[in-house]
Amino acid sequence: MRKIDHYIHAGTRDNTRVAYQSAIRHYEIEWGGFLPATSENIAQYLVDHAEKLAINTLRQRLAALAQWHIDQGFPDPTKTPLVKKVIRGIQREHPAQEKQAKPFQLEQLGMVDRWLDQAISTASASGDRAAELRHTRNRALLLLGFWRGFRGDELTRLQVEYIEVSPGHGMSCFLPHTKGDRQNKGVTLKAPALKQFCPVAAYIAWKELAELDSGPVFRSVNRWGGVGNQGLHMDSLIPLLRTIFKDAGVADSDDYSAHSLRRGFANWASGNGWDIKTLMEYVGWKSVQSAMRYVDAIDPFAQHKIEASLSASPATAALKIKNKDDLA
Structure with missing residues (x-):
């Protein structure tokens, strides 16, 4: 060439x-x-x-x-x-409604994390290195994917040499190119160390167990506990996640995709008071339109908003008085 x-x-x-x-x-x-x-x-x-x-x-x-x-x-x-x-x-x-990934909720994240933690302990105690490696990798992939709001292809392209860890504080992940990086300048995304469901601790555990010092972060593990040299293929990510969810007891596991982690984090952040600007900066969205595609309204049917407005309206107050008079 x-x-x-x-x-x-x-x-x-x-x-x-x-x-x-x-x-x-x-x-x-x-x-x-x-x-x-x-x-x-x-x-x-x-x-x-x-x-x-x-x-x-x-x-x-x-x-x-x-x-x-x-x-x-x-x-x-x-x-x-x-x-x-x-x-x-x-x-x-032939109009078609755009299909969106089902958001993965924090409660489900906790359920899967607890299952993986137990699976890792069981595999370690029985000397099943292959199972211990797979569960440890899956835990790191799940927690980092959720808390960093990664796209599926970004997870599969993470490189060990481009990740810096500050134990107890967080980690920085450099991606040489991303979907929104039209000028190919690269972008550095940070993930926090947390007291529970910690992506940093999960990453360190996987890196040390798999003895990784360079190359792709997330790789295949064969039946004998051998770790592959190539990164996971993007096409394998969705089946892998669905298998993890199913094994952990998550209902309707086949409804989820790689984008479910990204959308789940966006909904969690929005529901916990993150303003749209902060969310865009953290996840890496360049436009409000892109961000809003991932964020479900807290009150999707506007039920609470409408009921609150009805309670405060003069017409509703007058109706309440009339009803009291009728009962009297």
Whole structure:
């Protein structure tokens, strides 16, 4: 690979690259389209999948096709009025409610942490090193994922050499690139040491037990207690979390995803008085719109707000007086 190709390759996030490659394969191989494409080809592709794929998936496919044409030096057929009208029509005819991850609550975090603590003790006492390693890793992954509000891919990309620990105070995690870091400057995120459910203590325990001094933080553990060299793959994170939750007795464990930890923390913080600015700075959101997608209203049906307003309104007071008179 030429050096220029190396840097071009590095300029695109791995997840984006994989998604774009998949989209191009779908267009060419599964649908039978030809590249370079015309706007009519693209429009027909959208029409053929309008009832099969979500609107966000179609938009991602368009982005991949647009990037392919730009990279190859061809005009971008996805920006024509025809394609834009078709995508707007599909969105109007096939509206879809955005699905959000189910938030993982603090009570559930406590339940799973206690289960993992017991599982670690049992494995250690029986000399089952593989089980002890897995449970210790899972505890660190769970607590750090929740209290730091990490995205799933950020958890899998953590590197030991980029983490600094101050025992009893907290830890700093440097990520060379994140989803919101468009200029690739990197970002340092801090997690606190806590008296209970402590992510710092859990991380130290895993690092020492697995004897890690560099490389990925969270890795596979084989049946013999061998720790892998590569980091956990993003696709394995959701099944892993669901298995942990199920084993710990969490109801409806299959309803959770990697984003459940991030959304759960956001809801916990909002419910405990964190203002939106503080929450955005801590988690790393750049816009209020992004933050609000993760935060559920404390009173989602506005029941308490409406009832409080009714109690204070003159009409309600007059109705109460009338009811008393009628009873008299």
